[in-house]
Amino acid sequence: MTKPEQVQAGEERTCASAKSGLSLKKLKPSHASMVSARTAWASYVGALVALAVVLVLLKGDEYFLGLAAVGILFAALACAWNIIGGFGGQFSLGHAVFFGVGAYSVCLLRVNHGWSPWLALVVGAVLSAIVALLLAWPLFRLSGVFFAIGTMVLAEVAFALSIYFEWTGGAAGVTIPFAMRTINDTFTWGVIFLGFLAACLAVSILVVRGRLGYYLVAVKENHEAASAAGASPLAVKTIGLVISAVLTAIGGGLFIMYLGFLDPPSVFSLVDVGVFIPLLALVGGIGTIVGPVLGGLLLQPAQAYFRGEFADLPPGTSQAFIGVLLIVVALYFQDGIWGKVKNFMRKKRDRRD
Amino acid sequence: MDLPIVVVAGLFTGGIYALVAVGLNLVFGVIRVVNFAHGEFVMFGMYGAYVASLWWGLGPYISSWLIVVPVTFVLGVLIQKFVIQPLLRQHLMQIFATFGLLILFQNIALAATRGETLTVKSSSSSSSIEVFGLSLDVTRLIVLIVAVIFTGAIMLFLRTSIYGVAMRAVSQDRATATLMGINVNRTYAVVFGASTAIAAFAGALISPAYSVTPTIGLSFALPAFAVVILGGLGSVGGSLVGGLIVGVVEALSGYYIDPALKQAVWFVLFLAVLIIRPAGLFGQRGDVEMD
Numbered sequence: 001m002t003k004p005e006q007v008q009a010g011e012e013r014t015c016a017s018a019k020s021g022l023s024l025k026k027l028k029p030s031h032a033s034m035v036s037a038r039t040a041w042a043s044y045v046g047a048l049v050a051l052a053v054v055l056v057l058l059k060g061d062e063y064f065l066g067l068a069a070v071g072i073l074f075a076a077l078a079c080a081w082n083i084i085g086g087f088g089g090q091f092s093l094g095h096a097v098f099f100g101v102g103a104y105s106v107c108l109l110r111v112n113h114g115w116s117p118w119l120a121l122v123v124g125a126v127l128s129a130i131v132a133l134l135l136a137w138p139l140f141r142l143s144g145v146f147f148a149i150g151t152m153v154l155a156e157v158a159f160a161l162s163i164y165f166e167w168t169g170g171a172a173g174v175t176i177p178f179a180m181r182t183i184n185d186t187f188t189w190g191v192i193f194l195g196f197l198a199a200c201l202a203v204s205i206l207v208v209r210g211r212l213g214y215y216l217v218a219v220k221e222n223h224e225a226a227s228a229a230g231a232s233p234l235a236v237k238t239i240g241l242v243i244s245a246v247l248t249a250i251g252g253g254l255f256i257m258y259l260g261f262l263d264p265p266s267v268f269s270l271v272d273v274g275v276f277i278p279l280l281a282l283v284g285g286i287g288t289i290v291g292p293v294l295g296g297l298l299l300q301p302a303q304a305y306f307r308g309e310f311a312d313l314p315p316g317t318s319q320a321f322i323g324v325l326l327i328v329v330a331l332y333f334q335d336g337i338w339g340k341v342k343n344f345m346r347k348k349r350d351r352r353d
Numbered sequence: 354m355d356l357p358i359v360v361v362a363g364l365f366t367g368g369i370y371a372l373v374a375v376g377l378n379l380v381f382g383v384i385r386v387v388n389f390a391h392g393e394f395v396m397f398g399m400y401g402a403y404v405a406s407l408w409w410g411l412g413p414y415i416s417s418w419l420i421v422v423p424v425t426f427v428l429g430v431l432i433q434k435f436v437i438q439p440l441l442r443q444h445l446m447q448i449f450a451t452f453g454l455l456i457l458f459q460n461i462a463l464a465a466t467r468g469e470t471l472t473v474k475s476s477s478s479s480s481s482i483e484v485f486g487l488s489l490d491v492t493r494l495i496v497l498i499v500a501v502i503f504t505g506a507i508m509l510f511l512r513t514s515i516y517g518v519a520m521r522a523v524s525q526d527r528a529t530a531t532l533m534g535i536n537v538n539r540t541y542a543v544v545f546g547a548s549t550a551i552a553a554f555a556g557a558l559i560s561p562a563y564s565v566t567p568t569i570g571l572s573f574a575l576p577a578f579a580v581v582i583l584g585g586l587g588s589v590g591g592s593l594v595g596g597l598i599v600g601v602v603e604a605l606s607g608y609y610i611d612p613a614l615k616q617a618v619w620f621v622l623f624l625a626v627l628i629i630r631p632a633g634l635f636g637q638r639g640d641v642e643m644d
Contacts, residue, residue, distance in 0.1 A: 091445055093452075138624050145387045148448050149578050150627070156575055157620045164613045270571075275452050282449060315468055316460030316567070323460060326453025330446040331439055 044205070048198050051297075055190040062186055067301040069190035073255055075296025076197040078280035079204050079289075080247035084240040085278055086287035087213055089220030091144070092241075094151030095248050096273040097135075097158045101128040102249030103256040103267050104162070107174040117182060121253040128249030129242050136238040143223075152274065159268035168264075175261040182257075189258045196254060197293065200247050204289055207243065216240050271319060279322070283329055285336030294337055359608045360601055361487055367600020368497030372555040373573045374580035374592040375504055376548030382587030383524040383544045386437055386447055390454035392574025394425055394549045396462060398556020399565040401425075403473045413473055414495075417557035422550045429549030430542045437545060438538065455570070462567035473560040492562040499558060503551065504593040511589065520544060524587065575616070576603070579623045598622075 105124030109115040218226035285291025405416030511517035584595025606618035
């Protein structure tokens with residue numbers, strides 16, 4: 001029993017570009033995995049309830065409640081990114097584009113046309129799906145690092161366009177007047193974000209357990225073999241990107257509704273959005289269901305807190321820390337928190353067997 | 354009537370892009386690594402020129418050779434050794450790690466300068482010469498000439514010198530190159546150091562013409578990415594031609610459409626090339642795939 005395990009571990013190390021949480025073992029459904037699927041659903045629900053309890057406990061403390069709420073939102077965004085970035089292995093640094101589509105849809109339709117923000121959110125999601133569909137063909141001609149470059153450049157172009165046009169509010173961005181904000185209570189926003197996180201998690205689980213998840217992993221692991229087996233890589237990746245883009249746009253729209261203003265440089269910021277969301281997924285564990293959520297819940301509030309605590313230090317100190325964290329995690333902590341936990345559990349189980 | 358002026362301005366900008374892209378392309382061609390922090394070395398070069406002129410009164414054309422090139426070469430070698438080398442076959446982690454370097458370097462510069470905009474004074478700052486009735490900015494003219502000479506020299510070096518042949522051997526087949534007695538890791542270190550030094554050198558040369566800010570790196574790195582993909586991955590000559598094309602297109606669109614949209618214009622160009630010829634204008638098919 002120990003020998004094949006060692007071989008598998010060795011193989012995993014050699015193909016260790018962002019590891020998937022799905023090991024080959026999981027592809028064979030067994031009675032044990034059906035049971036564990038049911039307990040897994042139960043533990044997801046339990047974790048969400050625990051987060052709700054945290055929100056209730058923090059009620060009254062505006063600062064920490066705000067940190068927790070935004071942490072939950074970014075956990076959801078990392079979860080959404082992970083669908084194409086983790087399961088599909090398509091390393092987008094341009095999710096700020098979809099985030100921005102959602103944010104701008106909500107702001108502009110609300111402020112200029114008096115729409116309900118919830119309806120505007122739906123429009124943003126649909127627009128984001130269309131944008132993702134249009135971009136998929138040229139972008140997926142690129143692979144690996146070049147896909148990352150392409151998406152990064154795309155986000156820069158989206159930024160340039162958003163400050164160029166007048167109807168988008170130009171460089172000043174858009175502010176939603178206070179009277180037009182429907183919800184101003186941080187606790188309610190926390191609950192809304194939690195609902196959004198639950199939705200992202202559910203989509204993510206359905207993708208992984210469904211046909212699409214296997215296709216995505218197959219395309220990531222071996223492009224040629226996957227297409228030979230009948231999974232069109234372009235179609236598979238496009239569907240993954242669209243799902244991820246729709247969720248990211250909803251997250252962007254919700255975030256702007258919560259903030260009440262839209263500042264183009266922060267919406268399209270590479271450091272705060274484009275690279276930050278993948279970083280959350282990486283720290284938690286890329287390609288797993290739980291990892292990105294864990295990364296978002298831990299890292300986003302932590303960095304916001306430290307940014308506030310160390311406001312006296314020279315500008316850029318907290319950002320420099322994020323840079324160091326990226327390097328260290330990429331070098332020494334590639335499996336992320338959840339990857340490490342999983343490895344530990346697997347070893348323990350194997351020993352018991 | 355204005356067309357020649359705009360084209361010349363574009364060629365000048367293109368010279369800068371080419372010089373920045375050459376190093377990026379060299380690293381990609383030999384090590385198969387995309388260094389997202391490449392633009393930050395341009396920024397370092399600019400700050401280096403500033404510090405050298407402030408502290409020791411050295412002009413950028415002297416300090417670039419004396420200080421900027423040696424320091425950034427060593428920095429590049431260290432980065433290759435401690436960050437790139439452990440991640441040689443892990444392309445996705447390379448993105449994270451080099452992006453981490455980008456964020457780190459930008460914010461070190463931000464913390465050190467507190468976001469102040471600095472300018473280097475040089476005798477070439479405001480001087481211009483007249484050729485065929487066109488007034489040419491000397492700083493930028495020098496950069497263009499240097500870019501042409503550098504790319505020519507690198508191409509010659511790769512074609513004829515024994516070290517150049519070794520580098521090409523490493524880029525084509527790492528394992529066989531090792532068997533032939535080439536020290537692959539040392540080759541990587543030298544190539545990476547050279548690429549960062551060239552970028553910083555470019556930064557020092559253009560410092561009299563640009564104001565330095567901590568985030569200026571990306572405004573050279575992004576076009577350089579476009580140049581590398583346009584000119585063909587791993588093709589040094591393609592970088593020069595690609596750089597000049599991107600520079601001219603940017604100048605023309607800036608003049609005839611709107612300067613604010615120049616990025617969007619070269620992005621469309623970049624997408625068009627990818628769709629028509631994924632390997633770039635001078636690249637070979639298959640170069641785009643990594644390992």
